[in-house]
Amino acid sequence: MQTTKRFDEAVTKLYEAFQNNHLHPECCKSCAVGNILDNQEYWKHLSDTHGSLKLNYVGTVHQNLGRRFNGYTPVELLKIEQVFLLGCGYSGPLNQQCIKPxxxxxxxxxxxxxxxxxxLLCELDGIKNVMDYSKLFQYKLQKEEVKL
Structure with missing residues (x-):
């Protein structure tokens, strides 16, 4: 399977952060996007709320200028962070009403x-989802059905 450079780099950084216990959903430097952006927190100025998909003025300017951060646009970065938080069990953007794990x-x-x-990274780059293991189980089920 052919992947993109930004995909490979992002997945490598996320894997290393996970293995080295440097991943924390509530920290702008240690969350998914923070790790993709080399543990920098400048990306938090693209939105007013951690986990929101709404760009603020600064984010909109960068988006309209076509700016990319380690290959990702501001809108893509906000999507990545929101998906990470939701996947970790948060109910939405980080605020006092948010349900947290x-x-x-x-x-x-x-x-x-x-x-x-x-x-999401696969979807953004038009790559087949590398985390989709359903084909494995479908294959085994078909193989077992033949034996019966």
Missing amino acids: ENPTDKDILFNGLCAVVG
Whole structure:
């Protein structure tokens, strides 16, 4: 399967962050986008709320100028972060009303968030979802049916 450079780099950074316990959904430097952007937090100025899809003035200017951050547009970065938070069990953008997981750094919670992010990264780059294991089970079921 052929992938893009930005996809490979993003997945590598996310994998390393997960394995090295450097992933935290509520920290702008250690969340999915923070890790994709080399543990920088400048991306938080693209929106007024962590986890929101709404660009603020600064984000809109960067988007309209065609600016990319490690290959991703401001809109794509906000989508990545929102999918990560939702995958980790948050009910929406981080605020006082947001439902949050009890232990946001639990490996199972982070893994669910990363699976959602990898699926989105594949979608953004027009790649078949590398996390889709349904074909594996369909194949095994078909093989077993033949034996019966």
